[in-house]
Amino acid sequence: MSLSLSRTQVTQVIIPQFSGAEAGAVGRYSYLGDSVLGIAKNLILQPQLILGKIFSLDNLGYLILLLAPVIWGISLRTLTSLVPGIPCLALNILADYQPQKDLVHQYSLPLLPFLILTIISTLAAGKGWLQNKRAIILWSLVTFLSLAKFTHFGGKYLESVDTWQATKQAIAQIQTRDPVYTTAQIAPHLTNREIIYFTNETATPVNLNNFTYILLNARHPGWASSQAFANKLVSQLQSNPNFQAKVQNNDVYLFVKKPS
Template structure:
């Protein structure tokens, strides 16, 4: 395995700089009240409760945190919250995990006998892939920690290091239930493409086992319902088993959902940043990415067809592996490091979203001060009702609920603090809904308006 000196090596510097930039961006977004309850509050709340030794029942979802995606790694993340409970741990872990992927990318490129300069350029193209920056901005998702693990799993296979391979697989599976199908598919690729039968059979077996255990036992046990993603494929059936069966029984229906203009656009977005190094004869690693890509193409959920959300993350490592294989064979449209970095920069500025900081992230700046002042008066542990954009700042308590459509009939007396922003009501809400809630609250004698400024309201239950 290649070892590099982080003190002087350009890849080490790239990882450090990338981590700092990503951390600053996600933190600034949060400070500007642009984080959202789905998904930051869910994870922050659950991890906080774990760190406090409480049952991580996420009131926002009405389920145990393991009922979300069987992400056992959150229990390890909770160790950081025991040091000091702050959501900025999540931003740091996400920024560091995404950036750290550049190290095994460089190692894999060097292992393929590419020059140090070309290996560094490929690592840079990974960091500049627009999805890395965009996903970092979208709250927090534990599967970001699986990205370097995918690379390390492949590196371990090629170095015949069994323990490292198993450890990488376990990390991947602990991040999200759906990654089990990526692990299983990776096993097929290792058997067919890499001729590593032992490693492949282990990945295939563990992946299938974990998929069944997570979807049939863990998630239903901790959520009381089937896997949430099933609803996104409702046109194929109402249960996971029915959907899998209809994939084979209704090929016409499946094909009608695959060959669409939206999917063509998605493929262009997904492939264009690395198009210079993607030649079909080296596509074998994409066997591992096929299940996730297929699911993203099959669904009508647009969030799975862009470079803004986390759904395409498990595809990226295998696109990078294709690029490495292409260049190792002396092929590819671009072979010079400077040309590769230039293409990557163009793709980044075309598809990444740093411009959000001068546009949509400033939409609520006129109520920023008022919201900040109101939050300083909210009780530390009381039950809270608030908007989707304010909730991530109030996650460290047992009960956090959202003032969204449907909440106008909620029992308001269960809350100790109610924070509302009428001017910027947030996701799935409206000024009319906020006005309705305010009128209801004013009819409850126990609540007192303790703060009001710039259409920001704080009601608190009096002892």
């Protein structure tokens, strides 16, 4: 049996049913409306609303960042390969949210396969601004060094390596798919479950008793959190009779809810 869902069913039925609200990204297009249907309606009936957003310096800079590494391999005859990527590009250009207009975040990733297909088509047709292999490699190297956050590999990406073993030990202790509360960095390693929340000190406080496992890194609390917030949670859990500490190692704490 096959299951086919329309975009309307997803945005108007499934997402509101499980989240209790509109699709989460609606706020990034608030200048067009406060709902998916309202935004779609205004796109058609009030196209003047988007002109100021499309023709902006932010979008010009975004397109330069996006195309600079591969501009040598794009030709008018092979632009059809980019057509499937237009919805993604349009969402990013229309968004009133800066992370959708850079290469640091994931929002432009769906465009990558179509850019690669365009380059392949251009090279196969013998077109493109650059034909020499050495020139292509040099251009790619220069743009990589200019745009890639390669310095992160020796800094930001390794800042929590000192607690890596303790974190790995704690993750190994989570052997069921019961609800988990953890940091934004650890959450991707535990997403094979129905309920998982990451620590966020600016969000509405969660009820810790709703979780079976709570995994915290007080030294590296992760995105949207802080050491003060993480230490506060640790203190609350240490005094909570419903939880017991399963792992306490190198500022990494795993608390497990006691059986009822």
